[in-house]
Amino acid sequence: MTEPTGPTEPDVHTLTGPYVLDALPDDERTRFEAHLAECTFCTTEVAELRAAAVKLATQVSTPPPPALKARVMSAIEDVRQLPPVVDGRPSTGVVRRRFGRRSVFALAAAAAAVALSGGIAIDQYRDRTAAERANQQVAAVLAQPDARTLHGAVQGGGQATVVVSAQADKSVVVLRDLPDLPADHTWQLWMIDRTNTAHSVGLASGDLTHVITGSTTGMTTFGLTIEPEPGSRTPTLPAAAMIRLG
Amino acid sequence: MTEPTPLPWPAGSSRSGGASGSVTDGDLLALTATGDTAAFSTLYDRVAPWVFGLVRRILRNPAQSEEVTQEVMLDIWRTATRYDAGRGSAHAWILTIAHRRAVDRVRSEQAAADRTEQVGARSAEVEFDQVADTVSTRLEAEQVRRCLDTLTELQRESIELAYYNGYTYPEVAQQLGAKLPTIKARMRDGLIRLRDCLGTTKGHRP
Numbered sequence: 001m002t003e004p005t006g007p008t009e010p011d012v013h014t015l016t017g018p019y020v021l022d023a024l025p026d027d028e029r030t031r032f033e034a035h036l037a038e039c040t041f042c043t044t045e046v047a048e049l050r051a052a053a054v055k056l057a058t059q060v061s062t063p064p065p066p067a068l069k070a071r072v073m074s075a076i077e078d079v080r081q082l083p084p085v086v087d088g089r090p091s092t093g094v095v096r097r098r099f100g101r102r103s104v105f106a107l108a109a110a111a112a113a114v115a116l117s118g119g120i121a122i123d124q125y126r127d128r129t130a131a132e133r134a135n136q137q138v139a140a141v142l143a144q145p146d147a148r149t150l151h152g153a154v155q156g157g158g159q160a161t162v163v164v165s166a167q168a169d170k171s172v173v174v175l176r177d178l179p180d181l182p183a184d185h186t187w188q189l190w191m192i193d194r195t196n197t198a199h200s201v202g203l204a205s206g207d208l209t210h211v212i213t214g215s216t217t218g219m220t221t222f223g224l225t226i227e228p229e230p231g232s233r234t235p236t237l238p239a240a241a242m243i244r245l246g
Numbered sequence: 247m248t249e250p251t252p253l254p255w256p257a258g259s260s261r262s263g264g265a266s267g268s269v270t271d272g273d274l275l276a277l278t279a280t281g282d283t284a285a286f287s288t289l290y291d292r293v294a295p296w297v298f299g300l301v302r303r304i305l306r307n308p309a310q311s312e313e314v315t316q317e318v319m320l321d322i323w324r325t326a327t328r329y330d331a332g333r334g335s336a337h338a339w340i341l342t343i344a345h346r347r348a349v350d351r352v353r354s355e356q357a358a359a360d361r362t363e364q365v366g367a368r369s370a371e372v373e374f375d376q377v378a379d380t381v382s383t384r385l386e387a388e389q390v391r392r393c394l395d396t397l398t399e400l401q402r403e404s405i406e407l408a409y410y411n412g413y414t415y416p417e418v419a420q421q422l423g424a425k426l427p428t429i430k431a432r433m434r435d436g437l438i439r440l441r442d443c444l445g446t447t448k449g450h451r452p
Binding site: 011013014015016017018020021022023024025047048049050051052053054055056057058059060061062063064065068069071072073075076079080081082083200202203229230231233 | 279281283286287290291294295296297298299300302303312315316319320323324325326327328333334335337338341342344345346349384385386387388389390391392393405406408409410412413414415416418427429430431432433434435436437438440441443444445
């Protein structure tokens with residue numbers, strides 16, 4: 001800690017909160033950043049709190065106007081990238097590892113596939129328009145000529161049904177008569193791919209109809225687990241229900 | 247149960263991928279740092295809704311929001327070489343840049359009186375309709391909403407006024423009629439609770 005801000009500020013560590021929220025007035029921000037450079041504890045806490053704070057952005061996510069992307073992509077042609085920092089100082093010569101075109105396209109394709117591999121969780125908070133849209137999505141899957149219906153019992157009572165259409169590359173999950181869960185627990189839905197990796201496709205607090213709009217190609221099993229609120233990144237086993245899609 | 251023995255499900259999630267070889271924002275940022283415009287284009291598609299949504303929430307003005315979003319994206323392109331994965335995720339890095347720029351803009355351009363008026367119009371309601379239609383976003387947004395519900399009112403309000411409206415902590419204290427040290431502390435302990443609820447502790451993620 002530097003002298004001016006030293007012992008006179010016993011609560012300097014509480015500044016990690018306002019700092020991460022960009023809520024420090026300019027002069028205090030500058031002082032805190034000087035302190036941060038010397039405080040390992042603060043640096044760690046700032047990184048952790050920042051990881052939590054940025055999640056708040058998910059609450060206001062809004063697609064930008066499409067024209068903006070064209071402007072950005074065109075503008076970057078005139079923006080020179082900073083040289084990388086090597087051993088704490090910028091390198092003089094710009095070293096560019098050019099990836100082959102093919103690898104770039106493969107990566108872009110893979111990224112696009114990842115972006116599409118989700119589905120839409122249907123939750124109680126969604127308004128009627130969204131519910132109607134969801135109903136149409138359900139109907140669209142059920143109307144597919146190749147739609148197959150698969151049933152499975154849920155541990156403790158209830159029934160899980162999955163309707164899969166390879167043609168539509170979508171599936172619908174219907175959960176009925178599920179047993180009550182403790183207040184701090186939730187049902188979580190998963191799609192398990194060929195590598196046995198479980199992808200979360202939504203949460204449910206009770207019975208629901210759920211459209212999974214992401215690709216079903218390569219998905220071998222639907223899984224339902226009971227997780228502590230607000231859901232888990234990886235499934236807690238054993239699963240309450242598993243339905244093989246093949 | 248349809249089977250006596252459960253399948254062994256290894257770690258994996260819709261966002262962070264696992265052994266499935268999915269491309270992370272960090273990978274795209276690393277490619278962007280090599281001057282790869284295709285990688286940057288993909289990164290743009292992934293992060294622009296977060297950046298734009300956040301900037302617009304803070305600035306309100308749509309034209310200004312587009313302008314600042316463009317600045318943020320160009321900043322990411324320009325400084326991708328300086329991103330250090332050891333100091334946090336690419337996602338956090340990008341949103342930190344976006345938040346800082348939006349806040350700096352709102353402070354430099356808007357009159358204090360103007361901003362005081364905005365508090366009246368402030369809504370803690372979450373605009374779910376505008377949430378990008380991907381499961382990872384929805385699932386994550388839902389998690390964050392539930393975690394925010396676990397905070398005390400003062401913790402939540404302090405965090406929301408600062409994060410979504412760009413207020414400084416003295417301004418937040420004034421809005422909420424609370425003492426400065428209280429607000430500083432509520433911002434911190436609220437974020438700590440949020441961190442624990444979301445499981446974003448370093449090294450916690452499986």
